[in-house]
Amino acid sequence: MATTAHAVAMRGVSKSFGGVKALVDVDFAVDKGEVHALLGGNGAGKSTILKILNGVHVPDAGTIEVDGVPLAEHTPEAARRAGIAMIFQEMSLIPTLTVAQNVYLTREAKGSFGLIDDRTAERRAKALFDMLEVEVDPNALVGDLGAGQRQLTEIAKAISQDAKVLVLDEPSTALSVSDVERLFAFLRKLKAEGHAVIYVSHRMDEIARIADRATILRDGRHVITAPLSELPVETMIGHIVGRRSRGLSDVVRGAAAIGEPLLELKNVSGMAKPRNVSLVVHRGEVVGLAGLLGSGRSALARVICGIDPIVEGQIHVAGKPVTIASPKDAIDAGMALVPEDRLRQGVIAEHSVLSNVTLAMLDRLASGMFLSNEKARALTDEQMAALRIKAASRDSAVRTLSGGNQQKVVLGKWLATMPDILVLDEPTAGIDIGSKSEIIQLVRELAKVGKAIVMISSELSEMLSACDRIVVMSDGRVTDDIARADLDDAETTDGDPVTRLQAAERKLQIVIQKALTRSDAHVH
Incomplete structure (x- = not known):
């Protein structure tokens, strides 16, 4: 009896970017009529392999077959012709058109x-939704739909183009519990009809x-492919975490000298998220905000720093209530936000280190009506020395610096405002392990001199290396508040630092996954 061809078979796929190996000899096969989960931490290679499948990247080596037919051309159009569709939450939908107009655009x-x-x-769109047994009005404007119905419209659009393989990347991030149930019912129907679904999610x-x-x-390599019956949550987390680089495990955290409360949130809510968050951060303390995409971590940072409005609750700084209605209010209250996207929100890449470091301080560097060049140079030199910024000179364009040094320039810009409270959103995103270790060490040093620091990171190993306490969020709410020491395993305290860090990360991953279940129950 002949074997049925896989819906997708990728064999020996490798891809490098500028000398960095994103994928190394990876095999990935998906059968017809199955939902196949693709898992891994940040930087594992998930996005790269999906972009190769979708024709966005050309592999350096390896072959791809769809329904037994080799893909000779690596372009998005070739992938679409082969029947591959990447499902976005709403990126390709036009809000001013109806559902039907979007499906057949x-x-x-x-x-x-x-x-x-x-x-x-x-009529055709209605027949399509009826066939898939979901209720979406073909005449409704997409802009009036909820996130769940937009997602279903996106999938229906792919089905109408005779897509055989559907790729869903974190599809439930913006969905309610009931929307997730509708999505799952939809996917089971597609599976029964022989479609292959690749499902990417951090939600175990x-x-x-x-x-x-x-x-x-x-780390760009295939670890395991197995039925879900053989992969309980703890086993999945163990495979995802693996053994980390020594770079972070070697960071010396040291005992924190915790002082008085500097930042207090009392039942703080934003427009959608955060929801009723209470939190205290002390002088000399680094508090991590952990949680998956959509958990409300960045939303909380934006409310604290006046980018998004606070709807309910109070913020106290150094024991006194403050009104934070704008970023300027936050700066005046002694707070600074280091944003996640440094190139778009943190620096002006074409400008010099000096221009960037002094950008938030221009009013304080003025002598009369003019900027004091002497003060600007002194301030920049001070920050470059304190943060160990490596650049040819203070006049070098920031774009010529390494990613780690660019991030230090962003830190320097905000430290120049002399804040007591620092909010760091993904401070090590997109930089190499050596620079990550250096940034984490800087965070510890800043806490040591009395700063109160809130740190958001999707890299749990970084958070465990930097933080004294970790607050877990899910669906905009705080679900757990854990002392960093409580995540150390008594059995591994005397062992290898890499093993200790790995064990702590597994425990934290399990806490985050359990928080999702409690959060979903709260919604019900």
Whole structure:
């Protein structure tokens, strides 16, 4: 009996970017009529392999077959012709058009005079949703739909193009519990009809419910492919975490000298997130905000620093209530936010180190109506020395610096405002392990001189290396508040630092996954 071809078979796929190996000889196969989970931590290679499958990147080595047919060309158009569709939450939908118009965009039905026939599109879209047993009004404007129905519209659009393989990347991030249930019912229907679904999510509870098999990548390499029945949550987390680089495990955290409360949040809520968050951060303390994408960590940072409005609750700084209605209010209150996207929000890449470091301080560096060049140079030199910024000179353009040194320039800009409270959103994103270690060490040094620091990071090993306490968030709420020491395993305290860090990360991952279940129960 002949073997049925895989829906997708990727063999020996490798890809490097500027000498960095993103994928090394990876095999990845998905069968028809299955939901296959693709798992791994940040930097594991998930996005790269999916972009190769979708024709966005060309592999350096390896082969790709769809339904047994080799892909000879690596372009998005070739992938679409082969029947591969990447499902975005709403990126390709036009809010001012109806559901039916979006589903058949660029493939509109035409009437006898060559005019667009919207009624035929509506009838076809309704038949498509009926077949998939979901309720979405084909006449509704996409802009009026909830996140769940936009997601279903996106999937219906792919199905209408005869897509055989659907890729869903973190599809539930913006969905309610009921929307997730509708999405799952939809995916089970597609699976029964022989479609292959690749499902990417950090939510292990979802993976356990919807996936038939899982493939786990780590550091660009294939770790395991197995049925979900053989992969309990703890086993999945163990494979995802693996053994980390020594770079972070060697960071000396040291005992924190905790002082008085500097930042207090009392039942703080934003427009959608955060929700009723109470939190205290002391002088000399680094508090980490942990949670998955959509948990509300960055939303909380934006509310604290006046970028998004506070709807309810109070913020106290050094024991006194403050009104934070704008970033300027936050700066005046002694707070500074180091944003996640340093190139778009943190620095002006074409400008010099001096221009960037002094940007938030221009009013304080003025002598009369003019900027004091002497003060600007002195301040820049001070920050470059304190943060060990490596640049040819203070006049070097920031774009010529390494990623780690660019991040130090962002830190220097805000430290120049002399804040007591620092909010760091993904401070080590996109920089190499050596620079990450140096940034984490800087965070510890800043705490040691009395700063109160809130740190958001998707890299749990970084958070465990930097923080004295870790607050877990899910769906905008605080679910756990854990002392860093409580995550150390008594059995591994005397062992290898890498092993200790790995054990702590596994424990924290499990806490985060359990928080999701409690959060979903709260919604019900």
